[in-house]
Amino acid sequence: MDFSLNDIQQxxxxxxxxxxxxxxxxxxxxxIVESAAGYSAAHWQTYAELGWLALPFPEExxxxxxxxxxxxxxxxxxxxxxxxxxxxxxxxxxxxxINRHAAAGxxxxxxxxxxxxxxxxSFAGFEAAAQHDIRLISTTAGADGDxxxxxxxxxxxxxxxxxxxxxxxxxxxxxxxxAGGLSLFLLDEDAEGVSLQGYTTNDGLRAADVRLSDVLVxxxxxxxxxxxxxxxxxxxxxxxxxALSAEAVGVMETLLSRTVEFCxxxxxxxxxxxxFQVLQHRMADMFMECEQARSMLYxxxxxxxxGCDADVAASRLKVRIGKAARLVGQQxxxxxxxxxxxxxxxxxxxxxxxxxxNTQLGSRDAHLHRLVQLQSVA
Amino acid sequence: MNIDFTExxxxxxxxxxxxxxxxxxxxxxxxxxxxxxxxxxxxxxYQQALYEKGWAGVNWPVEYGGTGWSAAQRYIFYNxxxxxxxxxxxxxxxxxxxxxxYTFGNDEQKxxxxxxxxxxxxxxxxxxxxxxxxxxxxxxKTRAVRDGAHYIVNGSxxxxxxxxxxxxxxxLVRTDDSGKKQEGISFLLIDMTSPxxxxxPIITLDGRHEVNEVFFEDVRVPVENLVGEEGKGWTYAKVxxxxxxxxxxxxAPSKRRLARxxxxxxxxxxxxxxxxxxxxxxARLVETEIELTSLEYTxxxxxxxxxxxxxxxxxxxxxxxxxxxxxxxxDELWLEAAGIYAMPFVPEQYQAGFEGESIGxxxxxxxxxxxxxxxxxxxxxxxxxxxxNIIAKQVLGF
Numbered sequence: 001m002d003f004s005l006n007d008i009q010q011x012x013x014x015x016x017x018x019x020x021x022x023x024x025x026x027x028x029x030x031x032i033v034e035s036a037a038g039y040s041a042a043h044w045q046t047y048a049e050l051g052w053l054a055l056p057f058p059e060e061x062x063x064x065x066x067x068x069x070x071x072x073x074x075x076x077x078x079x080x081x082x083x084x085x086x087x088x089x090x091x092x093x094x095x096x097x098i099n100r101h102a103a104a105g106x107x108x109x110x111x112x113x114x115x116x117x118x119x120x121x122s123f124a125g126f127e128a129a130a131q132h133d134i135r136l137i138s139t140t141a142g143a144d145g146d147x148x149x150x151x152x153x154x155x156x157x158x159x160x161x162x163x164x165x166x167x168x169x170x171x172x173x174x175x176x177x178x179a180g181g182l183s184l185f186l187l188d189e190d191a192e193g194v195s196l197q198g199y200t201t202n203d204g205l206r207a208a209d210v211r212l213s214d215v216l217v218x219x220x221x222x223x224x225x226x227x228x229x230x231x232x233x234x235x236x237x238x239x240x241x242x243a244l245s246a247e248a249v250g251v252m253e254t255l256l257s258r259t260v261e262f263c264x265x266x267x268x269x270x271x272x273x274x275x276f277q278v279l280q281h282r283m284a285d286m287f288m289e290c291e292q293a294r295s296m297l298y299x300x301x302x303x304x305x306x307g308c309d310a311d312v313a314a315s316r317l318k319v320r321i322g323k324a325a326r327l328v329g330q331q332x333x334x335x336x337x338x339x340x341x342x343x344x345x346x347x348x349x350x351x352x353x354x355x356x357x358n359t360q361l362g363s364r365d366a367h368l369h370r371l372v373q374l375q376s377v378a
Numbered sequence: 379m380n381i382d383f384t385e386x387x388x389x390x391x392x393x394x395x396x397x398x399x400x401x402x403x404x405x406x407x408x409x410x411x412x413x414x415x416x417x418x419x420x421x422x423x424y425q426q427a428l429y430e431k432g433w434a435g436v437n438w439p440v441e442y443g444g445t446g447w448s449a450a451q452r453y454i455f456y457n458x459x460x461x462x463x464x465x466x467x468x469x470x471x472x473x474x475x476x477x478x479x480y481t482f483g484n485d486e487q488k489x490x491x492x493x494x495x496x497x498x499x500x501x502x503x504x505x506x507x508x509x510x511x512x513x514x515x516x517x518x519k520t521r522a523v524r525d526g527a528h529y530i531v532n533g534s535x536x537x538x539x540x541x542x543x544x545x546x547x548x549x550l551v552r553t554d555d556s557g558k559k560q561e562g563i564s565f566l567l568i569d570m571t572s573p574x575x576x577x578x579p580i581i582t583l584d585g586r587h588e589v590n591e592v593f594f595e596d597v598r599v600p601v602e603n604l605v606g607e608e609g610k611g612w613t614y615a616k617v618x619x620x621x622x623x624x625x626x627x628x629x630a631p632s633k634r635r636l637a638r639x640x641x642x643x644x645x646x647x648x649x650x651x652x653x654x655x656x657x658x659x660x661a662r663l664v665e666t667e668i669e670l671t672s673l674e675y676t677x678x679x680x681x682x683x684x685x686x687x688x689x690x691x692x693x694x695x696x697x698x699x700x701x702x703x704x705x706x707x708x709d710e711l712w713l714e715a716a717g718i719y720a721m722p723f724v725p726e727q728y729q730a731g732f733e734g735e736s737i738g739x740x741x742x743x744x745x746x747x748x749x750x751x752x753x754x755x756x757x758x759x760x761x762x763x764x765x766x767n768i769i770a771k772q773v774l775g776f
Contacts, residue, residue: 295675368664
């Protein structure tokens with residue numbers, strides 16, 4: 001039993017924390033969000049040089065062979081900086097899926113391009129009717145000659161529109177509701193029949209709705225075997241929930257410390273407002289939520305990495321994070337008073353990210369519902 | 379990062395399991411499993427079985443006859459004890475006054491008191507709260523005035539749990555009121571059979587006699603019963619309060635109660651509502667289970683820090699609040715599971731040896747009294763509001 005950081009994790013934490021402190025101040029983040037590109041290509045190269053893009057991939061494809069807990073440590077620090085570069089989309093989701101499901105011959109080149117920083121990827125899986133339940137996906141990839149013809153509409157593809165490649169989930173078999181029949185395809189964003197409707201999300205990320213209209217691809221666009229992608233997607237989503245939750249923990253801990261600092265200096269009635277017991281207890285509640293969220297993160301990281309009841313562990317984590325995020329986020333705004341609702345102060349932007357994290361990869365209610373269904377049939 | 383046990387810890391767990399299988403009195407286990415309250419003899423029988431095994435001093439150092447167990451071993455022990463339906467270890471002697479005596483007492487006191495505490499030959503109770511000193515414990519008024527070789531004690535203590543079973547009481551008494559209120563408090567051991575000591579029952583919402591008022595009228599206490607220095611009692615009491623940080627959350631018993639509830643829902647006996655189809659109830663159950671898992675990992679984080687030689691982090695301050703909130707959430711879930719048979723008040727159904735016909739499912743009518751009784755957990759040991767004051771001050775720096 002040991003929860004202390006090992007040497008690699010300590011190094012990751014130090015380098016990420018230094019990067020956020022020195023190179024990712026709130027003003028420079030704002031400039032990145034408002035830039036035409038929507039992310040910093042220069043920072044992305046830095047992430048490559050620091051080894052962050054290589055972290056979770058096996059050594060034989062040029063990765064670092066890092067564990068899920070290594071990823072957790074890094075993501076928590078990136079959360080403190082409100083990083084907008086598509087790390088989750090490219091590394092944790094699309095890259096993870098390529099590594100899990102692509103054929104050996106495909107994997108090498110794709111992951112080398114990812115790890116070097118020259119290629120971005122996004123995960124085009126979710127749909128409006130399916131929300132985050134991949135079994136309900138309806139996008140089709142019918143056989144066409146020796147290739148496929150793709151039709152469908154992918155909703156809110158985070159990181160799409162940055163010129164990267166799309167990892168698309170489509171049905172080569174089965175019907176919505178079946179886990180079988182799901183396949184992965186690699187598409188260019190500007191391929192014929194692919195149209196992107198790009199936008200910025202509420203929390204400053206770039207994303208797009210992706211429409212696929214009779215997109216014709218050759219057999220080489222299929223990643224791995226046809227019809228069998230569901231287990232890999234599911235495992236990837238569990239990892240992604242852990243990584244996203246780790247980011248949430250970094251965001252929440254930052255909000256707590258910002259709020260405590262603010263209440264020590266903000267004076268009303270001639271005294272710091274933090275001298276009022278009603279506010280102290282509110283901050284004690286925020287502190288407890290942060291600690292319980294961190295503990296749940298440890299539980300789920302160990303369970304998901306160990307493959308022990310991973311689906312349940314990931315859902316339980318997302319429920320717990322959603323609950324904590326609501327209290328910590330809302331109370332951080334409340335205790336900052338009017339300043340909390342301004343665009344000027346960074347606190348509101350942490351709150352906006354936290355709110356979107358609850359939606360991303362399935363909300364607290366959605367995962368709670370899933371757990372209730374699992375319990376009821378258990 | 380891992381929660382793996384070592385080979386030695388796994389072997390230890392097996393030994394603990396065997397102990398509970400073979401050496402815990404079966405009658406005691408049955409009572410706990412049936413939701414009956416163990417009586418004095420049951421507790422003593424269990425604790426003496428632990429003593430025979432050398433396990434009574436769970437958190438005591440070896441030199442005083444304790445186990446000297448690591449944090450991980452204690453975690454294993456408490457989990458196995460709860461899983462085996464062992465009653466709680468009555469804390470007043472083994473977890474409270476014992477550690478104070480071996481930490482601050484003199485050699486004579488150690489020799490006189492520790493062996494009987496360890497062997498559960500003497501029942502202790504705690505004299506802290508007073509009618510006008512609850513959350514503001516340092517405002518206590520029970521007075522001890524020196525008179526030659528004795529202190530003369532006058533005053534009263536309240537909420538004295540199982541004081542009617544007790545042979546001795548450890549008390550915080552005021553020996554000086556000239557300075558700061560924390561500074562005039564002393565730690566005194568008092569024989570309950572001393573002339574002038576009276577115990578009066580307090581009946582709680584569940585109809586039970588568990589707590590008492592204890593009155594002291596010109597009680598003569600030999601000065602050799604003072605622990606440590608006069609006026610330092612507050613310091614000792616604080617050490618005592620933080621002594622057993624790991625077990626305060628009650629994670630292991632809560633896990634047991636949750637597992638029992640899930641087993642009940644999976645195969646509900648006649649008269650129990652079929653709650654597995656009730657998504658509202660199940661959502662509450664799932665969220666309680668998640669909170670409990672979080673807390674278990676918070677506790678493991680504390681244990682892991684201690685095990686690697688570090689001081690427990692700030693997360694240790696949430697154990698009492700979260701642990702008691704979860705206990706009360708479980709009370710509410712169980713009350714719901716009792717359905718319509720939550721209503722009858724039939725305490726005799728839970729007496730040992732009851733052979734009449736059960737009213738409703740056997741467990742059901744005990745759930746409301748338990749719910750009432752357990753409202754105490756967010757009040758005792760420093761109310762949860764006081765705990766939040768402590769977090770604000772010691773962790774957040776207000």
